Amino acid sequence: MRIDILTLLPELLESPLGHSIVKRAQDKGAVDIRVHNIREYGKGSYRQVDDYAFGGGAGMVMTVAPVFELIKKLKAERPYDEIIYLTPDGERLAQPAVNRLSVVTNIIILCGHYKGVDQRIREHLITKEISIGDYVLSGGELAAAVLVDAVVRVIPGVISDETSALTDSFQDGLLAPPVYTRPEEFNGWRVPDVLLSGNHKLIAEWQEEQAMLRTRQLRPDLLNE
Numbered sequence: 001m002r003i004d005i006l007t008l009l010p011e012l013l014e015s016p017l018g019h020s021i022v023k024r025a026q027d028k029g030a031v032d033i034r035v036h037n038i039r040e041y042g043k044g045s046y047r048q049v050d051d052y053a054f055g056g057g058a059g060m061v062m063t064v065a066p067v068f069e070l071i072k073k074l075k076a077e078r079p080y081d082e083i084i085y086l087t088p089d090g091e092r093l094a095q096p097a098v099n100r101l102s103v104v105t106n107i108i109i110l111c112g113h114y115k116g117v118d119q120r121i122r123e124h125l126i127t128k129e130i131s132i133g134d135y136v137l138s139g140g141e142l143a144a145a146v147l148v149d150a151v152v153r154v155i156p157g158v159i160s161d162e163t164s165a166l167t168d169s170f171q172d173g174l175l176a177p178p179v180y181t182r183p184e185e186f187n188g189w190r191v192p193d194v195l196l197s198g199n200h201k202l203i204a205e206w207q208e209e210q211a212m213l214r215t216r217q218l219r220p221d222l223l224n225e
């Protein structure tokens with residue numbers, strides 16, 4: 001899978017893409033992530049990439065031309081399955097959409113800044129608009145890091161223990177059950193006996209029950225869909 005991220009702040013993406021599972025996935029060749037600085041496609045010697053909004057109002061708006069040129073160049077090199085714009089007014093991200101994106105070949109992710117991008121970019125170039133939740137971030141970069149992390153970890157083969165990503169919270173529509181590790185007792189706090197029993201059938205039943213209990217308690221909305 002190839003992911004091209006278009007941003008005015010490439011530095012913001014360095015650390016999230018350079019560690020842990022996302023880094024290992026790149027090292028393995030499971031994903032090829034390229035970060036492009038939109039400013040390199042800006043106009044004039046100042047490399048201008050934003051301008052005042054027509055009709056007034058607060059804040060600068062990202063201009064069409066630099067984003068257009070960059071997307072045109074990329075599209076000439078390969079076909080893209082989706083060109084995603086990250087914006088608080090997009091469709092709220094959830095696991096099913098993450099899973100679908102993890103099996104496509106090429107995507108572009110556009111990070112907006114300032115007051116957003118000229119509407120004509122959204123109308124003519126973007127195929128999908130995604131939000132990561134009902135709150136406003138200063139720009140799309142942190143949302144891009146979230147989206148890429150979520151997608152990359154479910155690309156088949158990225159997590160070595162094949163079942164690991166499949167047992168995440170949300171993968172079966174439920175929250176994940178609690179987990180424990182050594183020691184069996186700390187400070188008088190004991191690990192549930194069933195997990196030490198060695199009875200795999202009983203353990204699986206307990207985990208299912210706990211997942212259901214947790215979901216009913218913490219996220220009943222997940223059960224009513």
Ligand code: 6GU
Nearest residue numbers: 086087132133135137143
């Ligand atoms: Cl994708 N972008 C911004 N700027 N804010 C957000 C968001 C995205 N998702 C939630 N808030």
